[in-house]
Structures are given as C-alpha cells and as structure tokens.
Amino acid sequence: MTSSTEAISGTQTKSEEIKAQYKKFIGRKILFIFFSLFLILILAGIAATIGSFPITVTEVYSIIWRCLFQEPATTEEFVVWNLRLPRILMGILAGMGLAIAGTMMQGILRNPLASPFTIGIASGAGFGATLAICFGAGIVGGEYLIIGNAFLFALIPTFIILGLARYRSATPETMILAGIALFYIFSGLIALVLYFSEADPAMDAYFWMIGSLGGRASEWNAVTSVSIVLTGCVIPLIWKSWDLNVMGAGDERAKSLGVNVERTRVFIMLIASLLTAGIVCFTGTIGFIGLVAPHVCRIVIGGDNRFLIPASGLFGAALLLGADTVARTIIAPMILPVGILTYIMGGPLFLYLIIRRKREYW
C-alpha cells in the first residue's frame, strides 16, 4: 500500500520535475533574447556618442526626441539624426536580417556551415553591382542603378535553384552544389567585367563587395526599405519555424509528420533570399554575421527555431553594430568598411567555436 502510493507520487514528482526543467530551459532562452536586446541598446548608445563630433549619451537621446517632431537644425542634431542614427539602425536591421537568413539557410540545408550566401546570393549581387558600377548597365536606371541591379542579380541564383528543383528534388545536397556552381559562374563574370573596366570603377566595385554601412546604406530611405523587407520576411519565417524544427530530424521523418518538405524548403529559401538580397543591395556583402550568429545562439539556447530565430536575429544585430562601431573608431578619423572587420574578426571567432565544440555540430 505505502509502496504503491510512494511509487505514484514518485512518478508524479518526476513529471513535475521535467516540466520545471523544461520551463527553466525556456526561461533561459527568453533570458538570452532579452540579454541580446539589452546588448543592442548599450551598443547603440555607445555608437551614437562615438565619432569625430563629441556628443554625450543624454544629448543624443534628447536630440533624437526633438528630431522626431522637427527637422534637424543644429550641427549636433544633423550629425545624430542624419548620420549616426540611420547608420546604427541599418547595423541593427542588417545584422538581424543576415543572422535570421543564415539561421534559415542552415536549417533548410541541414548544414551548420551554411550562410545566407551559400546558394550564391553574394556573388550574384556582386555581379549586378559590378555591372552597374563599371558599365552603368542595369535593369533599373537612375540613382537606384546599383541598388536595383544588386537586388535583382542577388535573386538570380535563387531562381535558378528553383528551376533546378523542377528536375531534381530540392534536397540540401542539390542546393549546396548548385550554389557552389553559381558562385563560380558569377565570380568569373565579376572578374571578366573588372578586367575590361577602368581602374577607378573597378576599385569602387571591389569596395562595394566588401560591404559597409556607410554611404547609401546609412540613408533614411535605405533604413525604411530594409525594415519593410525585414518585417515582411521574418513573419513567414517564424510561422514556418516549427516545420523547420521537424525537418531538422531528416526529410523522411518530417514527411511522416505531415510536413511537405520540398515545398517548405523552397519557400524558406525564397524568403531568406529576398531578405538577404534586400539587405545586401544596400550594404554589399557583409560576411560572417549570418554564419556566426546562429552558431553562438545554438550553443546557448539549443536548436528550437521558434526561439532561435529571434535570438540569432538580435544577437546578429548586436554583433554587426559592435563590429561597425569598432570599424568606425579603430583608426579614426578614418572609417573602415565593416565588411573588412567582420571577415578579420569573424574568422578567429569561428576557429574558436570549432575548437571548443563538443560534437560534430554545435
């Protein structure tokens, strides 16, 4: 009698224990999301004060408050509102978008080494921009020539892979191999254009491909465009996060759980590509954010995409904002393109992650 009641209460407490542990695990994920948010706020505050023009944090916030209602009048107001704030916002938005696109690409390709650029988006965009810069040739004319061209050419690899998926089912292997092939094709085309162009535009095109948050990227209309693209893309991605979790356990198991694997994979690829193209066309190809941010977040909060998407988005935003702040100050008054920094800092960080990983993946 006593032993059976003990047994019952024993199993009940065990269930309660698991529930408590599970809640704690979820709490840890939410904590990390808030931590990243906090990090962004701190970094944004620092970034707004740093520069050749000294302005304190309180001044920054009062200027932002004033400029919400009126056009910037003083030099301080102009510096904060038209130079620093859009650049900070662009850093946040681009970091967020690249990290989320990277998370999704890694998820659908079931490959922790995938990034937003794995299927050839970066070289496509690079070719589009190079064409526009060197030859002034493009699909959209006028002042949006480079941006429009970069955006449209960034999407070409995606559509080629979509077309391939009609002949071969959209498996991760097919997509990665096609991405590598497209990378080579577009790299060759970029080299061809650069070879036949003048030195100055070739230099410009090369700098475009490094990626930076300066120039066109830190104008208010760029910030608006990217935030629209980001909102439009992140909602369907979060909606699909459960399916992506199931696909993590393999195509067959996902299918047997009722997920249309091929269609979901193609859908997510399309949205992630749109998101990446929408950012890259303004900033150029900023590497490593989309690769490193999802990794770091998986180490901390695990692989559940429902939490991983917001977490890596916020962490990626903090990462890019931090990198850009360093890029602006490291050899001040000169400003480095942030792309140089993400490559140079991202590489060692990645090596460190490889050394400390516990298993085949992390």
Added chain:
Amino acid sequence: MKLKVKDVKFSYASVPILKDICIELATSEVLGVVGPNGAGKSTLLRCIDRILTPQEGCIMLDDHDIKKLRMRELAKKMGYIPQSTSNVFPATVFDTVLMGRRPHIGWKSSDEDTEKVLETLKLLNIEDLAMRDINELSGGQQQKIYIACALTQEPEVLLLDEPTSNLDIRHQLEVLDIIKKIVSERGISVIMAIHDLNLAARYTDRIIIMNGGTIFAAGEPFSVLTAENIKHAYGVEVEVNVHAGRPYIVPIRPLR
C-alpha cells in the same frame, strides 16, 4: 481491414523495386516483413507512408485512398520510424518527442501536448533522459525516443523500419516489448520490417517474406518461416526448431 495495399508497383528510374504488392493489415495486428537486403522492404514502408508515390496500385487506409488524404491528415493516422535518422543540430529529447504532436497542433504547443509527451516518456521509461540532447544518447536510447515521438503522434498504424538494427539484445527486447504493449493497449496496427527472423517469429502475428520486389510467402510464422522458404528467399540452409511455441531458426550455411 485497417490498411490495404493493392497491386502496388514502384520503380526508381526504370529499375522496378516493388512488383504488384498486395497486403492486408487488420486492426491491432503486427505484420512482420522479412527478406534479404534489397528485397524492397523499406521501399514498401515508404510507399505506404506516402514518402514515395507508387507508379501503380493504391493504398487504402480505412477505405480511403491515402493519395487523396492531406499530408497532415495522413500524419494523424500513420506514424513511421525510418531505419536511421541523423540530427545535425542540437535538440532535447523532450522537444524531439514533442515533434510528434506536429500534425495535431499549430504554432504553439498546449499543456495537453506537454502532458502527452510526459505520459509517453513515462510509458517508455525514459523520463530521466527528457532534458538530454538526443545526439548524446546511445543508439538504443535514440530508437526509444523515436518510438516515443511516433507514439505522441497517436497514429492508428505504425510503420517501423528495422527497429532493432544497431541495438544490443536487451534494447532489442525492450523496444519490441514496448511495441507489443502499445499494440494491445491502444489497438494500433503495426508493419515492421525486420532482419532477425527469430525476433520476427516471436513478436509478429503474421509474416511476409519479400524477395526481389515480390511477396514470396505470407501467413502465420509457422507456415512462412520454413526451411524451404528461407532457402529460396535467402539462399541459406537453416534448421527450424520450436521454442516457446514459436519457430526458432538456426542458420547452418549459405548455399552455393
């Protein structure tokens, strides 16, 4: 009949894998599918779960053609555990088992789903593993977790592809005992591809032997697992004994 497979033909490119397969499965029945490597056992299971689409023939679940069911509807009624799965990314056991609820829920899982996961973990006696990462577990433990996932799916038909491959004998028996238990408790029907003829004889109600994409023999374990049938299907000379009321096969030598 719970499930009917009628004249199913399937080929990869132009290589025929299944030729006119007909199977009937009753409610609460365990059907074992045995046969040499490459006989088409896994392909058959994949066709039944609509992971592959047969070129000819039809598969009826409760008298509904599965081709006409929506994927999610089929997933509510049929579970499938593939022979091998690989996780690339970290996932806790709890979250993995919770995935079985995917056909039943939208974006957010409810308390009821959590309860079902806990219930299944208890049923399989794997509560201690709940918060562990599935990739850190042994093959036997992983197999139990995939079974748990399929059980939280609450299917009426469960398809198992080599549930005991890579398992030690203790895990083999544990896993098959669990399957036997849920068949009798929940009245689900099971089709199980299995290599070990003795386990097949012990844990199934009926057995079919497949060979070269066709059903070579079908029926009760005693009528199917004869020395003659095994010699034809596998090219192996065996001795069939009786142990605990079931045939017990002792392999002697491969035939030249």
